[in-house]
Amino acid sequence: MKLTLSGIYCIILLLVCHTETTAQVSLSAQLRTRTELRDGQGAPLPESSDPAFFTSQRTRLSAGFATYRLKFGLTVQDVRIWGQDASTINKTTTQDNNGMMLHEAWAEIGLTDTTNKRYNLALKLGRQELMYDDQRLIGNLDWLQQARRHDAAVIQFSSPGLVVHGGFAYNQNKENASGTKYNQTPPGNYTGNTNAGSMYKSFEYLYANRKYKTGNVSFLFFADQFNKYHINIENNVPVKTWDNGAWSRFTTGLHTMNNFGKTDITASVYYQTGHTSAGQKLSAALLAASLLYNVNNKWSIGPGIDYTTGGASGNISHAFDPLYGTAHKFWGFMDYFYAASAFGNKGLTDCYVKTRFKPSPLLQLSGDVHQFFSASAVYNNTGNTLTRNFGTEVDVVASYSLTKIIGFEAGYSHFFSTASLSSAGVKNITDAKKNNNWAYIMVNIKPAFIFNAR
DSSP states (O other): OOOOHHHHHHHHHHHHHHOSSOEEEEEEEEEEEEEEEEESSSSOOBTTOOOEEEEEEEEEEEEEEEETTEEEEEEEEEEEETTSSOTTOOSOOOTTSOOEEEEEEEEEEEOSOTTOOSOEEEEEEEEEOOOOTTSSSBOOOTTSTTOOOEEEEEEEEEETTEEEEEEEEEOOSSOOSSOOOOOSSOTTOOOOSGGGGOOOSEEEEEEEEEEETTEEEEEEEEEEEEEEEEEEEETTEEEEEEEEEEEEEEEEEEEEEEEETTEEEEEEEEEEEEEOTTSOEEEEEEEEEEEEEEOSSSEEEEEEEEEEOOOEETTEEOOOOOTBSOGGGTSOTTOTTTTSSOBTBOOEEEEEEEEEEEEETTEEEEEEEEEEEESSOEEOTTSOEEOSEEEEEEEEEEEEESSSSEEEEEEEEEEEEOTTTTSTTTTOOTTBOSEEEEEEEEEEEOOEEEEEEO
């Protein structure tokens, strides 16, 4: 069925006209362009390669409806590169490229009376963004123009100071007459580094967050399953064949955020077990801690360290996978790790210092320095040990709000890479550049309107 924004608005207006209670309708839009110069973004470029330059655009149209015991949300999204289609083309781009799609379509049903102030219970169904804590493991990946969403059902419980969510998803490629095998690389799949580029077949999770005087602490248990497969050789080409059954992976841990006067302290610890998306036994962990000191109402600065295990012992992988989070936020803006391209199974140690300066309510500047190391041994092609130092990244960003709905952002990043980073077992780049650059300019326009009707 062809979906248009005017059709969405007509449906919502009909709902408003036929409801006997007060309803609220919200309409919003977003146009976000990002012009990038990539000279080693995601991975070092070979010396013989030229930089890339392009502009991407996200266009979103959203509509929401809220009334007694019901909230409803729809977001239509188009993502493409300027010039991707001919100027006189009469159809959308191919399914293997970004394009027009339904980003969100969900309904939240209130299972308890809204006059009950002691607790609330709701069921949220449909295509939706999932975001928890600092989005290290579960996030909407908003930096990517296409972002991330899940087709899921989520039970939501809340009471003063406590939030508990339980979620479930089960994916299939189409309506089948029999069987539940799932092709984990559907058309248009963004083959990011996590899960070896595979889409999960199903997941179940439990999340709980408790607030207290100085901050909050949260617990996460997340189980995801991946369809089993085996490799056949056809005409000397390996072909993946899907089998019955699934490999399960389990991730659990704690996250806490605390404020002590001018100091903010954040810490996370997670453990991963079960099997990887390729069926290998898994035992891995993530540890993270950061401190941010607010010098005054304009300046803040602080160090931090992230550690993810890596390598393998026998047939057990120790490479931690950060699930469905927002890697761009944590491990450098150039997306060398857990984002744009793989870096083997080495694991990562990231020692960093972050600074923020806000000279006015409209302008904010930030500067980050990351020093990256492999968490396990790195070897060259002859088997000799290399240094674990992956290199240093410097990120500088400036953002300015022209109005409440118009914002500008510009950034520059530089990565000083090493031979270890470009070695065969990590990025596998021959004759890689030692100095890599990335710069961007982004314009973000987000108008929004809210209407009340009876």
